[in-house]
Amino acid sequence: MFKNIVPEDSILKYDVELDVNVSLFNQAGNTKIIETIGEQGLLYLELQSGQFLNEIFVEPDNVFSDIIYGKKSLIYSFYNSSGNETISLSLSSAKDTHNAYSKIKAHSTDLEWRQYFIKQAMIKPGINKIQISDPVIRExxxxxxxxxxxxxxxxxxxxxxxxxxxxxxxxxxxxxxxxxxxxxxxxxxxx
Structure with missing residues (x-):
């Protein structure tokens, strides 16, 4: 699955696709992930079909997030641009009632629209949520x-x-x- 988005010369921590039968999220939809990915490391998190992240809290602050669509689910990426080896993610997932998967798939080249969903979920002290945005409607x-x-x-x-x-x-x-x-x-x- 990730062969399409991971460069060939990358050093992979897991060289096989993991078949996970147990959810990372508890019954309330929350999880905490602390992962050593190295400086300039990249972590991909594929959610279950029909789910999206409605809250994202990352440490350190200079971890950048993006979202793409997979075969049936959303895939979040977390890029560590900091000098730290380890990143910490506190995440909350929910049912995709906003139809984020279909909207991102329909407007996959619209970077602003993808970042809208990230910024809506991102929690940073002292920063307010952004107002609703519409995708670019093309001719x-x-x-x-x-x-x-x-x-x-x-x-x-x-x-x-x-x-x-x-x-x-x-x-x-x-x-x-x-x-x-x-x-x-x-x-x-x-x-």
């Missing part, structure tokens, strides 16, 4: 992006496309949707 969208934009399921958009109920075009052999045309159709149905 040409994929089916996932249209589903997120219209707040519908992906399957609904695919059915509408098959039945010509929504405007679309083929670009490079893939189906794309023009935001302007979708907005025009929606405006005409309001009247």
């Amino acid at each position: 040409l969208m994929t089916v996932d992006q249209v589903a997120d934009y219209l707040q519908l399921k992906k399957k609904t958009i695919q059915n509408w496309t098959s039945n010509d109920k929504i405007p679309y075009c083929h670009i490079g052999g893939t189906v794309r949707y023009r935001k302007l045309e979708i907005d025009r159709v929606l405006d005409s149905k309001k009247r």
